[in-house]
Amino acid sequence: xxxxxxxxxxxxxxxxxxxxxxxxxxxxxxxxxxxxxxxxxxxxxxxxxxxxxxxxxxxxxxxxxxxxxxxxxxxxxxxxxxxxxxxxxxxxxxxxxxxxxxxxxxxxxxxxxxxxxxxxxxxxxxxxxxxxxxxxxxxxxxxxxxxxxxxxxxxxxxxxxxxxxxxxxxxxxxxxxxxxxxxxxxxxxxxxxxxxxxxxxxx
Numbered sequence: 001x002x003x004x005x006x007x008x009x010x011x012x013x014x015x016x017x018x019x020x021x022x023x024x025x026x027x028x029x030x031x032x033x034x035x036x037x038x039x040x041x042x043x044x045x046x047x048x049x050x051x052x053x054x055x056x057x058x059x060x061x062x063x064x065x066x067x068x069x070x071x072x073x074x075x076x077x078x079x080x081x082x083x084x085x086x087x088x089x090x091x092x093x094x095x096x097x098x099x100x101x102x103x104x105x106x107x108x109x110x111x112x113x114x115x116x117x118x119x120x121x122x123x124x125x126x127x128x129x130x131x132x133x134x135x136x137x138x139x140x141x142x143x144x145x146x147x148x149x150x151x152x153x154x155x156x157x158x159x160x161x162x163x164x165x166x167x168x169x170x171x172x173x174x175x176x177x178x179x180x181x182x183x184x185x186x187x188x189x190x191x192x193x194x195x196x197x198x199x200x201x202x203x
Contacts, residue, residue, distance in 0.1 A: 010098045010101065011103040011191050011192065012103070012104050013123075013124050014106055014107075014116055014124065015107045016107065016110055016112070016113045016126070016161070016164075017107075017130065017174075018130065019140060019157070019158060020130060020154070021128040021129065022128065022130065022177070022180075023107040025177065026177065026180055026184065027039060027105055027107060029181045030184050031105070033181060033185060034103075036101075037104065038104055038105070039104075039106070040094065040106035041056070041058060042087050042090075043087065043088045043090050044085055044086065044087045045060075045063045045066050046085035047060070059090065066086050069088065070088070073091070074088070074090060075089055076089040077108060077115035077119065078115075089106060089116070094120070103188075110164045113125055114167075117167075124170070125170075127165045127170070127172070129171055129172065133155070133158070133159075140154055140155070170187045172184055
């Protein structure tokens, strides 16, 4: 009789939620508590902003190269944002980190999460729920990075995205940051304790 072992405990943790849900802040705090995780770095066709570094914040590439990667199946998900720049989640980044025994966390929008469900079915998908619409608006305005039209557009998108929560594996309410990090940690632990063979990682 074979004896059960922990086996492969690497996890691809995918977080979605509307703008202003606090995904970036949550991931930053989560990574401080979980050094076994790395944040997935996206590929983008936009120009670097001041202080951004290639291979640290993003992998910056030309549109022609991005399109070639799409044709080669190099992305787990990809999209063009607001009809301008393209972004993608590189399949190789997840595969290489898994091979080294590291888990990966990534935030994507709802459409990106739909693509990942097809390309990586064993990814653990978590919807980040903000406390209220008013809190979303407050957080967006605190950023001071977008004009009124952009904020209104993001608020409209948030209403549509919030309707998709039932498609996810878990919900995490992000009203209290420490509690949200603990809840996300509990999600990871639950996944790691699943019986071997209940999901095989294929990248």
